[in-house]
Amino acid sequence: MSVTVSMTVNGKAISAEVEARTLLVQLLRDELELTGTHVGCDTSQCGACVVHVDGKSIKSCTVLAAQCDGAEVTTIEALATGDTLHPMQEAFRTNHGLQCGFCTPGMVMSALDLVANNPDPSESEVRDWLEGNICRCTGYHNIVKSILDGAKAMRS
Numbered sequence: 001m002s003v004t005v006s007m008t009v010n011g012k013a014i015s016a017e018v019e020a021r022t023l024l025v026q027l028l029r030d031e032l033e034l035t036g037t038h039v040g041c042d043t044s045q046c047g048a049c050v051v052h053v054d055g056k057s058i059k060s061c062t063v064l065a066a067q068c069d070g071a072e073v074t075t076i077e078a079l080a081t082g083d084t085l086h087p088m089q090e091a092f093r094t095n096h097g098l099q100c101g102f103c104t105p106g107m108v109m110s111a112l113d114l115v116a117n118n119p120d121p122s123e124s125e126v127r128d129w130l131e132g133n134i135c136r137c138t139g140y141h142n143i144v145k146s147i148l149d150g151a152k153a154m155r156s
C-alpha cells in the first residue's frame, strides 16, 4: 500500500508517494537524495541517521516517513551556508572530531539538539547525551571536545 506524505525538509515543502512501510531515512536518502544522513545499523543503535523532526533529534531509521507527515525535518545538508560551515561543523573540523566521518552527521545533529536545550553543557552531560551515537573511529574524546567547542562558538 502506498501513501502520500508531505513535509518540509530543510525549509522546502516536499510531497512524495511512498510505500507505507518506508522509513524516514529511506525517504530522505532514496527519494530526496539527501545522503548526508547515514545508515549505520538500521536497528536504532548507532545514531548515524539522526535528523531533527520538529526541532528534536530522532533516529530516522526508527520512524516511518508517514509518521512525519506535516512535520518540519532538518538534515545535515541544511547546516552550512554555502562554503561556510555551521559553528558545530567547524568545531568538528578544527578539533579533529572525525576520522572516516560516517558517524559525523548524526553526531552533529544530536549535538545541536543538546545545545538547543543546554547551551553550556558539561563534558559529562555531552558524554551522557551521546549514549545513542556510536563512533567506530575516534574514541569519542575529540567528538566531546568538538561539541564543547561548538557550543561555546554558538554562545558567542
Ligand code: FES
Pocket: 038, 039, 040, 041, 042, 043, 044, 045, 046, 047, 048, 049, 050, 059, 060, 061, 062
Ligand atoms: S542507522 Fe539509525 S540508529 Fe543506526
Ligand code: FES
Pocket: 097, 098, 099, 100, 101, 102, 103, 104, 134, 135, 136, 137, 138
Ligand atoms: S569518525 Fe568514523 S565512525 Fe565516527
